[in-house]
Amino acid sequence: MKGDLSLSCRDIERHLGEEEERVHALRGVSIDVEAGSLHAVVGPSGCGKSTLLYILGLLDKPDAGSVIIGSTSISHLADEELARRRNELIGFIFQFHFLMEDFSAEENVMIPMRRRGQLSESQMRERAGVLLEAVGLGNKRRRPSRHLSGGEQQRVAIARSLANDPQVILADEPTGNLDTNNSQRAFELLANIVREREKALLLVTHNRFIADACDWVHEMQDGRIIASHPRGQRISV
Amino acid sequence: MTAPLYIAVRFATHRKRALLLSLIGIVFGVSIFICTQAQTQGFAQYFIDSTIGSNGALIVRSRFQPRYQGMVVSSKSTGATTRRNFFEGINNVSEIMRISRQFSNVVACSPVLRGTVGARAGFQTTTIDLFGIDPTAHLRTTDLAKQIISGRFDDFRNNPMSVIVGYRLAEQLEVGDGDAIQLLSPGGEYWRFTVAATARSGVSTIDTSRVYAHSRVAGRLLKKPYEASMIIYKLRDRDRAPALADHFENLFQHTAQSWQEREEGTLQIFSTLSISTAITVSLIILLAGFGIFNVLTMSVLSKVREIAILRSMGYRRGDISAIFLWQGAFIAGVGSLIGCILGALLTWGVSHVPIHIHGLLYTNYFLVVWDWRHYLEGTALAIVAVFIASYVPAQRAARLQPVDTLRGSSL
Numbered sequence: 001m002k003g004d005l006s007l008s009c010r011d012i013e014r015h016l017g018e019e020e021e022r023v024h025a026l027r028g029v030s031i032d033v034e035a036g037s038l039h040a041v042v043g044p045s046g047c048g049k050s051t052l053l054y055i056l057g058l059l060d061k062p063d064a065g066s067v068i069i070g071s072t073s074i075s076h077l078a079d080e081e082l083a084r085r086r087n088e089l090i091g092f093i094f095q096f097h098f099l100m101e102d103f104s105a106e107e108n109v110m111i112p113m114r115r116r117g118q119l120s121e122s123q124m125r126e127r128a129g130v131l132l133e134a135v136g137l138g139n140k141r142r143r144p145s146r147h148l149s150g151g152e153q154q155r156v157a158i159a160r161s162l163a164n165d166p167q168v169i170l171a172d173e174p175t176g177n178l179d180t181n182n183s184q185r186a187f188e189l190l191a192n193i194v195r196e197r198e199k200a201l202l203l204v205t206h207n208r209f210i211a212d213a214c215d216w217v218h219e220m221q222d223g224r225i226i227a228s229h230p231r232g233q234r235i236s237v
Numbered sequence: 238m239t240a241p242l243y244i245a246v247r248f249a250t251h252r253k254r255a256l257l258l259s260l261i262g263i264v265f266g267v268s269i270f271i272c273t274q275a276q277t278q279g280f281a282q283y284f285i286d287s288t289i290g291s292n293g294a295l296i297v298r299s300r301f302q303p304r305y306q307g308m309v310v311s312s313k314s315t316g317a318t319t320r321r322n323f324f325e326g327i328n329n330v331s332e333i334m335r336i337s338r339q340f341s342n343v344v345a346c347s348p349v350l351r352g353t354v355g356a357r358a359g360f361q362t363t364t365i366d367l368f369g370i371d372p373t374a375h376l377r378t379t380d381l382a383k384q385i386i387s388g389r390f391d392d393f394r395n396n397p398m399s400v401i402v403g404y405r406l407a408e409q410l411e412v413g414d415g416d417a418i419q420l421l422s423p424g425g426e427y428w429r430f431t432v433a434a435t436a437r438s439g440v441s442t443i444d445t446s447r448v449y450a451h452s453r454v455a456g457r458l459l460k461k462p463y464e465a466s467m468i469i470y471k472l473r474d475r476d477r478a479p480a481l482a483d484h485f486e487n488l489f490q491h492t493a494q495s496w497q498e499r500e501e502g503t504l505q506i507f508s509t510l511s512i513s514t515a516i517t518v519s520l521i522i523l524l525a526g527f528g529i530f531n532v533l534t535m536s537v538l539s540k541v542r543e544i545a546i547l548r549s550m551g552y553r554r555g556d557i558s559a560i561f562l563w564q565g566a567f568i569a570g571v572g573s574l575i576g577c578i579l580g581a582l583l584t585w586g587v588s589h590v591p592i593h594i595h596g597l598l599y600t601n602y603f604l605v606v607w608d609w610r611h612y613l614e615g616t617a618l619a620i621v622a623v624f625i626a627s628y629v630p631a632q633r634a635a636r637l638q639p640v641d642t643l644r645g646s647s648l
Contacts, residue, residue, distance in 0.1 A: 054640050086549070098542065100247075111547070111550055
């Protein structure tokens with residue numbers, strides 16, 4: 001791997017559920033994601049992909065192991081501090097775009113900026129406009145997100161994930177709810193932005209074409225990463 | 238505008254119907270609270286003003302001296318009231334009044350010689366409560382001049398053999414201004430007086446029995462062995478009457494009674510009514526609170542996904558809680574403001590509703606009192622109810638685990 005290390009985790013263990021339903025979701029997972037690179041996590045449903053993503057995204061805490069962003073181990077921090085780091089360092093994209101339906105595209109992009117509180121209202125609006133322009137929605141910034149198509153909504157979600165200029169973007173099946181054309185467009189957009197802006201992208205996907213286009217593919221099974229391949233050295237997805 | 242406040246406003250305005258229902262509950266609760274308090278306290282205030290306007294804020298009457306209790310004093314204090322011998326009437330009136338006037342709270346005082354005598358006019362006879370007064374001093378101490386509804390006070394002042402008659406007594410005796418009325422002295426002889434004016438105090442017991450006469454004439458008629466039965470006082474701060482009464486008792490060795498003590502029974506009725514209506518209206522606000530609790534709980538349930546999104550973007554538990562508390566604050570603030578305006582309009586409307594109460598009080602319209610404290614209390618009550626109603630849903634929202642929602646949608 002090349003470049004500065006943006007996100008990594010070491011020996012992550014995670015159990016889900018309680019008593020009889022308790023599942024060992026992650027079993028000693030370690031991963032390194034450097035700036036400017038695209039990483040795909042693939043594997044069958046229930047293998048622990050999303051659980052890993054939420055732990056890396058500081059939304060969930062591991063039972064054991066550590067999460068490091070930049071050079072700082074942060075998985076042990078208090079909930080309030082984790083929220084602050086999440087706001088500043090991480091951008092999320094979800095399968096179902098998860099926009100605020102009643103908010104306009106612009107307002108959705110401004111939500112993370114509002115929390116951070118470093119920009120004035122006009123500065124936030126200007127930055128949201130630039131980001132929406134970058135994803136090809138400059139002319140629809142005032143439109144309520146529920147009035148946008150599925151592909152457009154996902155592009156708004158991409159713009160939102162970049163709102164606070166995070167180091168890391170985590171995407172949970174970002175094209176899972178889109179048709180083939182829109183999937184391709186959304187991924188290309190995301191890949192270009194990540195490379196241009198030197199972000200680190202880790203995405204969970206079932207789409208083998210998208211996985212093939214990433215710099216690294218990590219195959220998961222039963223809570224373990226069973227194989228990690230650089231581009232062009234893949235055997236199967 | 239902070240991020241939670243911005244989102245709270247957007248959430249609230251999105252659920253317009255639920256917001257409107259919550260607002261209506263608070264608006265009606267606050268406005269009815271204000272209106273009912275204005276009414277109940279309006280009647281009470283009218284009674285207090287009327288009784289003080291007629292009988293003063295404080296009365297000094299019978300002289301007393303401690304009763305002999307023997308030579309051996311018990312080692313244990315029983316805390317019981319000291320036993321006293323009472324002697325009817327006041328003899329050193331001028332001295333007591335001179336000293337009284339030196340107290341800063343005393344505006345004016347007036348001696349009254351009081352007695353019960355029979356009255357006759359035409360074929361009508363009844364028993365009346367005769368108040369022998371010094372017109373000038375009494376005018377400074379009471380609202381008698383304002384209470385005149387027919388005739389002139391100056392006619393009474395200038396004619397020692399004239400009287401002012403309570404208006405309901407005048408109706409009963411069928412007399413008017415300039416008519417003759419005869420008062421029966423304890424010696425059995427009728428004294429003839431001219432009715433100079435009729436007065437309406439607004440308090441039934443006064444209007445049905447009282448006759449004012451000049452004190453010197455009353456003294457000759459009643460044949461009392463003392464100068465005055467009582468001295469009545471007008472005070473700057475009537476709320477301090479009980480403390481001054483205690484002081485006067487010790488100072489003058491005469492019974493002194495504040496208006497609060499004198500009208501205790503009636504005031505308790507008004508107080509009970511006021512508390513009763515306050516409880517009833519508080520229940521309305523409480524019910525509105527339950528409505529808001531339901532609305533916000535439903536809002537939390539319907540915004541689970543949005544809460545997860547916000548948490549994933551770095552919003553803290555406190556921010557999530559604040560979003561729902563802000564919604565509650567918005568409902569409480571706007572609801573209270575509209576409630577206060579509506580309450581004032583309702584109070585104004587009610588004060589113009591014609592009623593004819595000629596019993597304990599005399600009034601032709603609903604009596605209301607305009608008191609800013611009612612608006613403050615109504616608002617405070619609404620804020621407390623809404624805060625309690627908002628707190629639980631807000632905490633519930635803050636406790637939601639975003640991963641549970643996100644995993645449920647995408648695993």
